[in-house]
Amino acid sequence: MAARAGRGPRGERGAQADRILTAARKSFAERGYDRTSLRSVAQAADVDPTLVNYYFSNKMGLLKAALEPPDAFGEGIAEAAEVPLEERGRAFVEAALRMWDDQATSEILRSIILAASHEPFAMERLRSVFSALVLQVVSASLPDDEAQLRADLVATQIVGLAMTRYVWAIDRIAHMPSEQVIRLIAPTVQYYLTGPLGDDISENA
């Protein structure tokens, strides 16, 4: 499948497809779909323009491949979803920080978010990937009737952490040590996973 070319074994072909994808992500994120040309992507990737067509068929194929989240993303969430329920809140926060602290992964996540902000198709992909790789995995890992609702709530907290700490890089949040972030945010995620929803946490605490 052409769209997965960049994720296969790392031969010369895989390396070329990866260079094309990296250049494409940058262009889609910075200039949007309309202003991205296969020719300029090929030039930035230092490959012959015919190779872009060969690997990705056309511009839409290239966009779809560029919007594939890194394997580490789905894997990290799936792994965290297998941690015993009472420690899973911390596991999800740790997985999120690990992905965003990894430069290769965070560049891809960032470019997907940027592309989504000015490309309706990219936004649609972000929504469906997020539902499939995040909400479904998190909710499937939960035992109770409110599993879907709990997954949504976890998402609100972790997305907000990623946006303020990594995408917007709001001062203190961006510079806090990971261990402090985990200590502060994990209880909330754990509460969304297993707490009595909608109760007044402070009174109970």
Place this chain on the structure above:
Amino acid sequence: MAARAGRGPRGERGAQADRILTAARKSFAERGYDRTSLRSVAQAADVDPTLVNYYFSNKMGLLKAALEPPDAFGEGIAEAAEVPLEERGRAFVEAALRMWDDQATSEILRSIILAASHEPFAMERLRSVFSALVLQVVSASLPDDEAQLRADLVATQIVGLAMTRYVWAIDRIAHMPSEQVIRLIAPTVQYYLTGPLGDDISENA
């Protein structure tokens, strides 16, 4: 002050400046700074191009004015910050939902976020506005030593709620009734304002 022209009394001049700002926000958000021209903004706003210079001096002046958050934004947060501490968590969530459910305000907030995603200057403005209007106001309303940290934590939750519900419009989160969102998220915000930070909420609950 030219940059505030659109926010003064609503005479013919205020209305023209507002139309220019609306067109400029749309253009900066969709096309970015480089591809926005004063001429195309004037055309979209149906005003003479000289008026854009008259009100906003130049393209950077126009961008700065376009990135001013609506008055309702700062006011809403300041009002919520005056609610008695034990109910302030709910007040902040209500204020956030009110802003985002108001079409005029949410369009401006959305365009600021989009412009920030491909304009370093806009991102810098988003950061400083966020620090001044959100983090400082929230932390100033808190009595204890950890006021700044608590404001940061509140921000991670409310930004994540706004992104998933309004900007990305992730399925269930986007369609939940406001009252349910408030019931589910307010306890977390209240916990960040007044709870014992970093404790295991679930065990305490």
